[in-house]
Amino acid sequence: MSAQIFFSRRIRKTPFEDRVHENGAKGFTVYNQLPLAALYHSLEEDYWHLREHVQLWDVHCEQQVEVRGPDALRLVELCTPREIAGCAVGQCIYAPLCDEHGGIVNDPLILRLAEDRFWISIADSGVMLWMKGLAVGLGLDVEVFEPFVGPCALQGPKADMVLQQVVDIDVSSIKFFRFVELELAGTPVVIGRSGWSGQGGFEIYLQDPARGLDLWDLLFEAGRPHEIRAGCPNLIERIESGLLSYGNDMTLENNIFECGLDRFVKLGKRAEYLSRTALDDVAAKGADIDLVRVEFDGDKAPGLRSTWTIRSADQPVGFITSATWSPRFETNIGLASVSIEHAAIGQTLNILVGGETSPRSAIVVEQWPS
Amino acid sequence: MSAQIFFSRRIRKTPFEDRVHENGAKGFTVYNQLPLAALYHSLEEDYWHLREHVQLWDVHCEQQVEVRGPDALRLVELCTPREIAGCAVGQCIYAPLCDEHGGIVNDPLILRLAEDRFWISIADSGVMLWMKGLAVGLGLDVEVFEPFVGPCALQGPKADMVLQQVVDIDVSSIKFFRFVELELAGTPVVIGRSGWSGQGGFEIYLQDPARGLDLWDLLFEAGRPHEIRAGCPNLIERIESGLLSYGNDMTLENNIFECGLDRFVKLGKRAEYLSRTALDDVAAKGADIDLVRVEFDGDKAPGLRSTWTIRSADQPVGFITSATWSPRFETNIGLASVSIEHAAIGQTLNILVGGETSPRSAIVVEQWPS
Numbered sequence: 001m002s003a004q005i006f007f008s009r010r011i012r013k014t015p016f017e018d019r020v021h022e023n024g025a026k027g028f029t030v031y032n033q034l035p036l037a038a039l040y041h042s043l044e045e046d047y048w049h050l051r052e053h054v055q056l057w058d059v060h061c062e063q064q065v066e067v068r069g070p071d072a073l074r075l076v077e078l079c080t081p082r083e084i085a086g087c088a089v090g091q092c093i094y095a096p097l098c099d100e101h102g103g104i105v106n107d108p109l110i111l112r113l114a115e116d117r118f119w120i121s122i123a124d125s126g127v128m129l130w131m132k133g134l135a136v137g138l139g140l141d142v143e144v145f146e147p148f149v150g151p152c153a154l155q156g157p158k159a160d161m162v163l164q165q166v167v168d169i170d171v172s173s174i175k176f177f178r179f180v181e182l183e184l185a186g187t188p189v190v191i192g193r194s195g196w197s198g199q200g201g202f203e204i205y206l207q208d209p210a211r212g213l214d215l216w217d218l219l220f221e222a223g224r225p226h227e228i229r230a231g232c233p234n235l236i237e238r239i240e241s242g243l244l245s246y247g248n249d250m251t252l253e254n255n256i257f258e259c260g261l262d263r264f265v266k267l268g269k270r271a272e273y274l275s276r277t278a279l280d281d282v283a284a285k286g287a288d289i290d291l292v293r294v295e296f297d298g299d300k301a302p303g304l305r306s307t308w309t310i311r312s313a314d315q316p317v318g319f320i321t322s323a324t325w326s327p328r329f330e331t332n333i334g335l336a337s338v339s340i341e342h343a344a345i346g347q348t349l350n351i352l353v354g355g356e357t358s359p360r361s362a363i364v365v366e367q368w369p370s
Numbered sequence: 371m372s373a374q375i376f377f378s379r380r381i382r383k384t385p386f387e388d389r390v391h392e393n394g395a396k397g398f399t400v401y402n403q404l405p406l407a408a409l410y411h412s413l414e415e416d417y418w419h420l421r422e423h424v425q426l427w428d429v430h431c432e433q434q435v436e437v438r439g440p441d442a443l444r445l446v447e448l449c450t451p452r453e454i455a456g457c458a459v460g461q462c463i464y465a466p467l468c469d470e471h472g473g474i475v476n477d478p479l480i481l482r483l484a485e486d487r488f489w490i491s492i493a494d495s496g497v498m499l500w501m502k503g504l505a506v507g508l509g510l511d512v513e514v515f516e517p518f519v520g521p522c523a524l525q526g527p528k529a530d531m532v533l534q535q536v537v538d539i540d541v542s543s544i545k546f547f548r549f550v551e552l553e554l555a556g557t558p559v560v561i562g563r564s565g566w567s568g569q570g571g572f573e574i575y576l577q578d579p580a581r582g583l584d585l586w587d588l589l590f591e592a593g594r595p596h597e598i599r600a601g602c603p604n605l606i607e608r609i610e611s612g613l614l615s616y617g618n619d620m621t622l623e624n625n626i627f628e629c630g631l632d633r634f635v636k637l638g639k640r641a642e643y644l645s646r647t648a649l650d651d652v653a654a655k656g657a658d659i660d661l662v663r664v665e666f667d668g669d670k671a672p673g674l675r676s677t678w679t680i681r682s683a684d685q686p687v688g689f690i691t692s693a694t695w696s697p698r699f700e701t702n703i704g705l706a707s708v709s710i711e712h713a714a715i716g717q718t719l720n721i722l723v724g725g726e727t728s729p730r731s732a733i734v735v736e737q738w739p740s
Binding site for chain 1: 376377508673
């Protein structure tokens with residue numbers, strides 16, 4: 001199943017992409033019609049480096065959807081069961097978007113740039129057309145569009161030290177899920193303490209795509225004393241950190257309660273939202289399935305192309321949504337969607353790993369140490 | 371820029387995919403969160419084979435969006451300036467979808483399965499969420515969803531002979547852009563005379579994903595006497611045939627008149643449609659740019675990663691959107707978006723091919739022989 005990736009104009013080019021290639025990215029995926037590196041050296045080497053040092057990531061594929069105008073807050077509120085009204089300007093909030101059936105449309109970070117202006121920093125699904133369709137249908141006074149703004153990210157324990165070398169402000173003053181606006185490499189950027197790893201760091205949203213390589217070079221040079229490398233979201237690290245991936249661990253077929261995201265629902269929130277009735281119903285009855293962490297035996301798990309069936313007493317009770325070998329715990333780890341009666345911590349299960357005929361034994365665990 | 375493609379569950383698996391790998395696809399792209407092979411042997415070898423014989427393509431990535439219910443026709447009409455009312459059950463129609471600004475959202479084939487039931491067979495953009503957003507916003511009585519139905523395609527001059535071996539009906543009775551429903555390999559399919567090549571053939575929509583390999587094998591066996599191969603949409607062939615690619619040759623930034631698609635606008639159509647005012651305005655003023663065919667000099671054109679600037683008298687007047695070397699015409703050919711005053715047939719232009727510093731000379735041509 002080894003094959004080359006083919007790019008064309010349809011897979012849009014990122015402002016940082018030349019450096020990604022120059023730094024030797026070996027593998028790519030496509031995310032929001034944009035390329036996303038998946039591998040530089042090896043999953044394990046990239047993983048250890050991310051945990052110990054600092055990496056610069058091209059995550060322009062976290063395409064922004066800008067929502068702006070008098071009805072901007074109303075539209076954003078409509079799309080999520082989280083309460084957005086309390087999100088201050090300069091703050092960001094992780095807010096799953098849910099459709100009228102409670103299904104998850106996307107699970108973005110939302111940045112509030114002004115009272116009436118938001119960036120929805122999206123996972124891999126067509127949020128712009130969804131929100132624009134709603135706005136047009138409802139006749140809202142709002143613009144919904146994709147500015148060609150996307151972040152690069154500094155991730156890893158040395159991220160603060162690197163960023164401190166290129167900004168005049170005290171970077172420790174940027175609190176978690178807050179952002180500041182300033183200039184870097186002569187171009188306006190938004191810098192937020194956020195990112196798709198559990199190792200800490202920043203996302204830096206470039207507002208002038210023509211200056212992408214300048215921004216990259218500035219950050220990379222600042223990182224040299226700290227052993228910076230080009231990097232990318234790492235499968236091992238994100239599973240260990242319990243970061244869910246839209247499309248892998250949840251889809252439009254799942255409601256939010258089925259994905260262990262209960263804490264991001266504010267039932268009875270004041271503003272109108274599309275999923276109110278559907279989610280109230282699920283909350284009243286309880287979800288039938290849950291997304292849990294599992295460890296499982298045997299050789300290093302292969303790449304997961306589609307879900308792997310989970311059984312209990314020979315009955316199918318769910319499936320693995322993401323999995324990897326953890327070099328730190330020296331076992332296979334994964335995320336699994338299982339029926340609620342098999343979701344308790346300590347539950348033993350059997351997994352049919354892709355292509356294998358005899359099942360491996362698995363156990364539901366609480367979480368992995370950070 | 372050579373790198374591997376990484377798959378996960380997020381890039382959904384197609385029902386035919388195992389055969390695509392077994393037949394040695396060397397390159398892939400991602401289209402609607404689904405894999406699409408881009409290359410088997412070489413672009414040129416694949417091209418000649420497609421023109422002379424017959425190929426079986428996995429084009430499941432032409433994800434269907436099903437629109438069903440009392441307001442189905444109203445919703446479909448709303449999305450396009452083509453008139454849909456006259457499309458009969460059993461017929462399909464190429465109908466660009468346009469937003470409220472006249473921008474092209476997608477350029478699908480629409481199949482009318484029943485008076486109140488359509489499949490939108492989409493190019494690469496999030497049509498399901500767009501149409502669903504509109505429907506929810508407008509409170510329409512309609513369901514909009516993605517059935518896991520996708521076509522494989524038989525394309526090439528011998529396609530009729532191959533299909534005739536596996537169906538009881540006379541395949542010549544299936545007229546262009548008409549479809550029939552029947553059973554193949556024990557599963558219901560929809561077979562339409564359509565497809566993304568100029569070589570003729572069929573798209574075969576599988577309604578039970580579990581039977582994909584059976585369907586593939588049935589068609590492949592029937593094709594053996596006709597030198598069938600696994601294949602894929604071919605860059606050379608589709609440019610020679612003047613088939614536009616959404617995301618490459620047109621985007622949401624383009625209105626339909628800018629893409630040479632004027633004939634698919636029915637100004638003043640009876641039903642309500644979102645883009646009426648915007649397109650009426652463009653039609654009254656005339657479009658500023660047009661999409662044209664060009665031939666250009668020099669060595670074989672490299673792969674196009676992003677647009678190449680076109681100049682006339684040292685002024686930028688447009689850009690190349692798709693390009694390839696044509697082994698048949700022994701010249702480079704491409705599609706170009708140029709300002710209207712430089713769009714006439716016979717116009718000479720200069721192209722800055724990616725990475726090169728001296729421009730190549732180009733000419734706008736009418737069309738290439740089929």
